[in-house]
Amino acid sequence: MGRTTLQQIALSLNLSVTTVSKALRSYPDVSEKTIQKVKEAAKLLNYKPNTFAVNLRTQESKTIGLVIPEIVHQFFSSVIKGVIEEAEKNGYVVIVLQTSQDFETEKKRIEFLIDKQVDGILIAIADQTVDCFHLYEVQSMDLPVVMFDKISKSVSCSKVIIDDIKAGYEATKHLIDCGCKNIAHFRGPLTSQNSIDRYLGYKKALEESGLKFDESNVYHCIKMNFEEGQEQAQKLLQNNRSVDGIFINTDMVAVGAMTEFKAQGIKIPEEISIVGFGNWFLSSVITPSLTTIDQPSYTMGKIAFNTLLSELTKRKKNEHVEHETVILPTEIIERESTLARKKFNISL
C-alpha cells in the first residue's frame, strides 16, 4: 500500500483537497468540526504530512489551469491562443477560467483548479487582488505557479512580463518629443503592478525632461473600459483646458477618451495628443488612428506555458527549479493621434 495522499482523505470525507489541506493546518476559514474530522481521518489513514511538500499528488493530470481577468479582451484572448497552442503541442489540456478582475472570484477559481488536480497554474491576477495567500496555498501543495502580465511581487515564482516602467517612460517621452508641455495620465487601479509601473514611467519621463509633475493631472480608472475613457475625458476638460497630451493606460480607455474629445470638437492631435497602450486592432482603424505601445500577447502566452512546462519537467526529474523572470520587449507604434503634432513641432 502506498503513502496516504490528501486526495484519499478528501475522497473519504467527501471534501475538497483544498479544504483538507487547510484543515490539516487549522486554517481559520475552515470550521472547527471539519478540522477535527479531517485530523481524525488523517490519523486513521496514517497520513504523513510531507514537510518538503513533494509528491503530495499521486500522478500527472497533463492538465494546467489558466486564470485571466477577462476573456473578451484583445490582449488576453491572444494570450489564451498562445498558451493553448503550446499546450496542445505538448499533450497538455488547458482549463481557462475568468476572474472578471474580482478577488473573491479569483480565489474560487484557484480552489476549483486545485480540486481538478491540475499540474500547474498560469495566472494574470485580478486588479482587485489584494493578497496572494491563495497562491501560496497552491505552492504549498507543490503545484508550480507562473505569473504573467499582471503579477504580484509578493509571490516567489517564475514570471513573464514586459518592462512597464520603460514602456510608460517611452510613451510619455514620445509626447514630449511631439512638443507637449502639459501631459496628463489616465492610470489604472492602485493595486495593479502594471498601472503602478506605467505611472512611474510617466513620472520619470516628465522629471527627466524638466516638465512639472502635477498629481492633479493623474486620472484614476478602475474598470479600464470605453465608458471610463469617456468619463475621464469629460472630467479633464472640466478641470484643465491647458492639457495638451495624455498617456492612457490602455487602448480601450484611450478610444473612449478620443470619442469624447471628438464629440466635444477637440482636435486630436493638434489640441490634445494621445498615446494608448496595448496596440489593440481597433486602434489602427479608428480616426485618427491611435499611437500606442505594442506588447507581445500571443508570444507571452507561449512563453508562459513553456516556462511552466520546463518547471514541471525539472520537478519530475527531481532537478532544482530556479524561478526566472522573462521580460518581453515593447515598441511604440506612432500613428495619427500624435504624429501631426510631431511634424508641426519639428518644423518650428
Added chain:
Amino acid sequence: MGRTTLQQIALSLNLSVTTVSKALRSYPDVSEKTIQKVKEAAKLLNYKPNTFAVNLRTQESKTIGLVIPEIVHQFFSSVIKGVIEEAEKNGYVVIVLQTSQDFETEKKRIEFLIDKQVDGILIAIADQTVDCFHLYEVQSMDLPVVMFDKISKSVSCSKVIIDDIKAGYEATKHLIDCGCKNIAHFRGPLTSQNSIDRYLGYKKALEESGLKFDESNVYHCIKMNFEEGQEQAQKLLQNNRSVDGIFINTDMVAVGAMTEFKAQGIKIPEEISIVGFGNWFLSSVITPSLTTIDQPSYTMGKIAFNTLLSELTKRKKNEHVEHETVILPTEIIERESTLARKKFNISL
C-alpha cells in the same frame, strides 16, 4: 471484474481510444497491423462491442470540449465566456480548442477530446470542413455533440443558431430602404452554412424588391479578415463604379472595405452605403460608425452549454433525448454607414 472498455484496450496497447474504436471497425485510415493487434487484444480481454453504443465509457469526466474556429475573435471569445460561465456554475470544466478554420486541424482536435474522455462536445465547425465523419465518430461513441453558429445540416444533433437567411434579408432590405439600387454582397466561403444563408437572404431581398440580382456583384471572401475587405473593395471599384450599397458578411471585412473606400476618397454612405454583420465593438467607434446585424454571442454560448447539459442529464437517467434547434433573435443596428442616405432618401 467489470466489462472490458475501449479505454482498457487502448491503455494496454498504448494507443488512443479513437484508434482502437476505428481499428475494431477496420477503418481504412488505420494500418492493417494495428487493426490486427487491436482485434487480438479485444479477444484476449473478452471485449464485447456494445451495439447500442451505450456505456462505452465507464464514468463521467465532468469535462466538455469546446471547438471553435478562432479564439482572438470578438464573436467566439464571447461564446467562450458564456460557455465557461455556465459550465463552472454546473461543476463542469471546459477544454477550449481552436481549429483556425482548418478541416484537418478540426479532426485532430476532436480525436484529442475523445482521448481526454470528455462527456460531450460543443462545436462551431471550420469554414473548410467538408464532411462530418469525425463528428459521426463522436456520436458513435455515445458522446453527445451540440453544434452552434457554424453548423452542418448533415449532422443530426441539437443546434443553437441564428436565422442567417432572415438576418441577410434584413441587412439587404435596410440598404434598399435607404435608397440603394445596385447592391453588392461580400460573402463568405462556399462551404459555410452561415455564408450560404446570408447570401440567400441577400438574394431574396433583391428579388422581392424587384431589383436585379447580378452574380458579378457577389464577391467571395475566404479568410474573412480585414485585408480581404480591402482587397475586395479594390476589386469592386475596378469592376463596377455604379454599386451604391454593400452587404458584407462580417464586420471585420466591412471595416477593411471601409478603410479602402476612405483611402480612395469614396464617401460613405453618400456614394456607397455599407451594412456589416456581427456588431463587433470596433464597428461602433470607427468613422463613420458601421450599420450592422447584432447577433447574441454570449447568450449563444450559455444556451449551447445548457443544451448539452440537458442531454447529458437525460442520458444519465436513460431518458429519450430529442434533438432541438434553438434559433436566437438578431437585430439590425442602424449607424452612420447607412443612415445619412436614409435621411436623404426619405426627404426626396
